[in-house]
Amino acid sequence: MAQVANINDVGGEGWIDGIIELLLSARNKKPGTPVDLQANDATLLCTQAREVFLAQPMLLELGAPIKICGDVHGQYTDLLRLFEYGGFPPEVRLMPCPRYGSLCEISTFVMLLYRPIICF
Amino acid sequence: LFLGDYVDRGKQSLEVVCLLFAYKIKYPENFFLLRGNHECAGINRIYGFYDECRRRFSVKMWKQFCNTFNCLPCTAVIDDKIICMHGGLSPELSQMEQIANIARPCDVPDTGLLCDILWADPDPSITVRCVKATSCSFLHGRLYFSMVVVQQGWGENDRGVSFTFGGDVVRQFLRRHDLDLVVRAHQVVEDGYEFFAGRELVTVFSAPNYCGEFDNAGAMMTVDDTLMCSFQILKPASAAQQRGNYAGGGRQGTAGRGGGGR
Numbered sequence: 259m260a261q262v263a264n265i266n267d268v269g270g271e272g273w274i275d276g277i278i279e280l281l282l283s284a285r286n287k288k289p290g291t292p293v294d295l296q297a298n299d300a301t302l303l304c305t306q307a308r309e310v311f312l313a314q315p316m317l318l319e320l321g322a323p324i325k326i327c328g329d330v331h332g333q334y335t336d337l338l339r340l341f342e343y344g345g346f347p348p349e350v351r352l353m354p355c356p357r358y359g360s361l362c363e364i365s366t367f368v369m370l371l372y373r374p375i376i377c378f
Numbered sequence: 379l380f381l382g383d384y385v386d387r388g389k390q391s392l393e394v395v396c397l398l399f400a401y402k403i404k405y406p407e408n409f410f411l412l413r414g415n416h417e418c419a420g421i422n423r424i425y426g427f428y429d430e431c432r433r434r435f436s437v438k439m440w441k442q443f444c445n446t447f448n449c450l451p452c453t454a455v456i457d458d459k460i461i462c463m464h465g466g467l468s469p470e471l472s473q474m475e476q477i478a479n480i481a482r483p484c485d486v487p488d489t490g491l492l493c494d495i496l497w498a499d500p501d502p503s504i505t506v507r508c509v510k511a512t513s514c515s516f517l518h519g520r521l522y523f524s525m526v527v528v529q530q531g532w533g534e535n536d537r538g539v540s541f542t543f544g545g546d547v548v549r550q551f552l553r554r555h556d557l558d559l560v561v562r563a564h565q566v567v568e569d570g571y572e573f574f575a576g577r578e579l580v581t582v583f584s585a586p587n588y589c590g591e592f593d594n595a596g597a598m599m600t601v602d603d604t605l606m607c608s609f610q611i612l613k614p615a616s617a618a619q620q621r622g623n624y625a626g627g628g629r630q631g632t633a634g635r636g637g638g639g640r
Contacts, residue, residue, distance in 0.1 A: 274400055274403050274404050275404070277396070277400045278397070278400045278401070278404060281393060281396060281397040281400060282397075284393065290389060290390070292390065292393070292434070293392075293393050293396075295392065295393075295396060295434075297435050297436070297439060300392070300396060300435065300439060300442075301439070301442055303396055303399045303400060303403065304399070304442040304443055304445065304446045305442075305446075306399075306403045307399035307402050307403055307446050308445065308446040308449045310402055310403060310406045311402075311411075311446070311449040311450055311451065311482075312449050312482060312483075313406075314406070314451060315451065315478055316451045316452060316453070316477060316478055316479075316480050316482060317451065317452075317453050317454070317455065317474060317477040317478040318410055318412075318451050318453070318454035318455070319454075319455055319458075320379065320410065320454050320455070320456050320457075321456065321457055322456055322457050322460075322601045322602060322603050322604075322605055323600070323601060323602050323603045324379055324456055324600075324601050325379070325598055325599065325600050325601075326379045326380075326381065326462060326561055326582055326598070326599040326600075326601065327379070327380045327381065327582065327584040327598050327599075328380075328381050328383075328562075328563030328564075328570075328581070328582035328583040328584045328585075328596075328597070329381070329382070329383035329414065329563050329564065329566075329583050329584060329585050329588075330380070330383065330384050330388075330394050330584055330585055331383055331384070331385070331386055331387040331388045331391075331416070331585045331588065331589075332384070332385055332386060332387055332388025332389060332390050332391035332394055332426065332427070332430075333387075333388040333390070333394070333585045333586075333588075334388070334389075334390035334393040334394050334397075335390075336584070336585055336586055336596060336612065337394050337397065337398075337584075339596075339612055340584055340596070340598055340612065343598070343610055343612065344598050344600075344610060347401050347404070347405050347408060347409045348405050348408050348409075
């Protein structure tokens with residue numbers, strides 16, 4: 259696949275960068291335009307991702323800060339919107355957020371969730 | 379961290395799952411994917427992914443994706459305080475080690491721990507499952523009751539798979555494991571996120587205008603380093619935009635921020 263990476267680096271760092279670039283190129287196209295993925299690249303994504311998943315535990319132990327997303331269901335344009343809004347990996351940083359709603363609201367949330375400690 | 383259900387329903391499951399796999403390969407320690415109930419051959423055979431794979435590649439390709447789905451982790455715990463999964467809790471879950479000990483690759487069984495983690499729902503019938511009259515008073519010639527609505531225990535799930543669970547189940551689970559919050563997905567919610575059980579469980583759903591049939595927003599939850607939670611919202615498209623003028627969909631209006639807490 260001419261658009262993606264260098265043929266000598268299939269499966270390597272340059273290859274994966276090329277795949278990501280190809281997939282992100284949809285941002286500049288009409289929503290819904292399919293990305294011209296090649297079968298051998300899709301296969302390699304499956305085998306490499308599988309290895310990474312198996313190398314990590316079934317129960318992940320992660321640390322904050324972190325961003326969490328729910329169902330995507332094949333809505334690729336919306337997935338790209340999520341990344342544009344929340345940041346693309348690995349550049350995800352917490353955005354300064356002076357407007358959480360009211361301070362009151364935060365206090366209520368904190369109190370609700372700390373209730374056991376407060377009771378104790 | 380994504381909570382699953384990457385494929386089916388929408389038109390570009392392949393792009394979604396390929397981009398997410400690519401990021402996982404590129405940033406294995408900074409990007410995480412959990413398994414949803416649609417990352418299962420028996421489900422995505424029916425709801426769209428199989429057809430998309432067959433149309434654009436082959437049935438063999440669909441099988442390759444399913445083999446990878448069978449290796450996805452199902453649960454994450456953030457700083458020992460926030461537990462994340464696609465569906466919810468399980469009556470079989472007593473020790474966290476049970477999750478860690480689920481062997482992969484594995485299909486999603488019809489019953490049991492993994493099935494519940496991917497399929498269970500908090501009980502939405504807040505109405506009359508268990509309504510307790512806690513007190514009554516007689517004032518100005520009228521009798522007043524104060525009612526407390528309590529959701530309790532495990533119930534039958536309308537999906538025909540797994541269970542529903544009440545607020546008491548969430549509370550007991552969190553106390554027993556010294557956790558503060560359950561974060562799950564699995565159900566479309568109008569604002570993209572919705573609390574349950576006195577804010578001890580939150581549903582996060584990130585597909586706005588789900589299936590083109592709902593007017594729901596999509597949400598992304600941010601947990602900061604003090605475990606304070608906030609929400610970023612993708613507004614739903616208006617009806618006019620949905621009718622075909624949705625060309626700016628990838629970039630248009632995002633706004634709104636809910637507040638949340640640990």
